[in-house]
Amino acid sequence: MHQSETSEQFIRLWVAQLYKEHHEIAWYHRLPLKPVVIRIVELSSQWGQWDPFLRTITLSMRLMKEHSWDVVLEILKHEMAHQYVSECMPIFSQKPHGNAFKEACQKLGVSSWASKATGDIPTEIPTLRMRVLSQDDQRLLERVEKLLSLATSSNEHEALLAMEKVRELYAKHNLDRIKQSLFDDSMDSLYLTKNKKKTEPTEAKILAILNDHFRVKVIHTHLYNATKCERYKAAEILGRRENILMAEFVYHFLSQQIENLWNAHKKESRCPGSLKRSYQMGVLSGFDEKLTGTGAVEAKVASRDGICAGDLRALQKVEQSHMADFVEMKYPRLSRKSWGGGQIDSVTFASGRSAGRSLNLNRPITSNGRFGGYLS
Numbered sequence: 001m002h003q004s005e006t007s008e009q010f011i012r013l014w015v016a017q018l019y020k021e022h023h024e025i026a027w028y029h030r031l032p033l034k035p036v037v038i039r040i041v042e043l044s045s046q047w048g049q050w051d052p053f054l055r056t057i058t059l060s061m062r063l064m065k066e067h068s069w070d071v072v073l074e075i076l077k078h079e080m081a082h083q084y085v086s087e088c089m090p091i092f093s094q095k096p097h098g099n100a101f102k103e104a105c106q107k108l109g110v111s112s113w114a115s116k117a118t119g120d121i122p123t124e125i126p127t128l129r130m131r132v133l134s135q136d137d138q139r140l141l142e143r144v145e146k147l148l149s150l151a152t153s154s155n156e157h158e159a160l161l162a163m164e165k166v167r168e169l170y171a172k173h174n175l176d177r178i179k180q181s182l183f184d185d186s187m188d189s190l191y192l193t194k195n196k197k198k199t200e201p202t203e204a205k206i207l208a209i210l211n212d213h214f215r216v217k218v219i220h221t222h223l224y225n226a227t228k229c230e231r232y233k234a235a236e237i238l239g240r241r242e243n244i245l246m247a248e249f250v251y252h253f254l255s256q257q258i259e260n261l262w263n264a265h266k267k268e269s270r271c272p273g274s275l276k277r278s279y280q281m282g283v284l285s286g287f288d289e290k291l292t293g294t295g296a297v298e299a300k301v302a303s304r305d306g307i308c309a310g311d312l313r314a315l316q317k318v319e320q321s322h323m324a325d326f327v328e329m330k331y332p333r334l335s336r337k338s339w340g341g342g343q344i345d346s347v348t349f350a351s352g353r354s355a356g357r358s359l360n361l362n363r364p365i366t367s368n369g370r371f372g373g374y375l376s
Contacts, residue, residue, distance in 0.1 A: 050082035074114035193234035286356020
């Protein structure tokens with residue numbers, strides 16, 4: 001957002017969108033909240049405020065100008081939780097952020113960091129990366145970064161082994177977390193958007209790969225762009241934080257690689273631009289098949305750790321149940337939608353599929369060389 005001066009027109013458009021968000025959030029979570037007055041003003045010591053007497057939700061101008069819309073929504077839901085307590089749980093002796101408020105936050109699917117917010121403004125609202133790195137997570141990502149460096153090898157066998165090792169590391173890490181029942185503090189979500197009003201088939205395929213192979217749940221949704229005052233397609237990635245970071249890396253890696261591979265193929269074969277989608281869908285399908293064909297990584301890791309097949313299924317069931325509960329909290333009225341790929345040229349698709357089967361995850365070239373460093 002980052003605007004030095006905010007016009008009255010922008011404020012009117014933001015407020016209008018906040019009214020829509022308030023209505024949709026209440027509908028989505030089946031909450032009988034009454035209409036409210038929403039204001040955006042300069043607040044010196046708070047991100048937001050709920051006034052039960054004037055029935056007003058006030059959000060900070062600084063919040064609107066300096067933070068992304070997904071952060072704005074979490075603060076809005078925080079204030080709506082206060083509204084829910086006032087209107088639906090009228091116990092006058094309760095603390096502002098006590099048990100009733102925590103229950104309301106659960107009903108509204110408020111992120112853990114936002115539900116813990118106090119009246120004081122922190123130095124910065126925490127991003128996913130600021131919230132993620134426990135010592136175990138840090139060690140995991142550092143090991144993954146080293147392995148992804150090996151995946152740049154021209155030796156296809158060595159590169160494939162590096163990718164296999166990355167998946168094994170994540171499988172072991174996740175199994176350890178399940179066995180220790182470490183769930184609540186590590187579950188989170190992250191929005192991905194290309195600021196477009198339509199989800200392209202290649203985008204949908206990449207998101208499907210994340211959903212199928214990288215231990216996250218992908219939800220197709222919308223996100224408002226407050227700079228352009230437009231609503232765009234987005235994907236919310238749900239799961240444990242270390243898995244979300246890996247999925248985000250893969251998302252940008254594949255988005256970049258299908259462009260690079262298409263440009264190389266077009267130059268070499270003089271393929272017309274009309275076949276770009278066919279080739280890129282082929283690349284993604286080939287990569288998808290490669291991940292599927294590498295075998296049951298989790299079963300291999302479990303066997304090495306002395307976990308029998310029955311115990312593994314029990315652990316997987318616990319993880320799936322917890323993920324389902326988390327998704328249900330965030331999206332209680334989730335609907336399913338199938339994605340069509342459009343017209344595909346079979347010959348070009350096959351060329352892309354062959355390239356996709358040879359595609360290896362590797363660390364991006366960045367200014368700082370860190371894992372995920374080329375993400376904005």
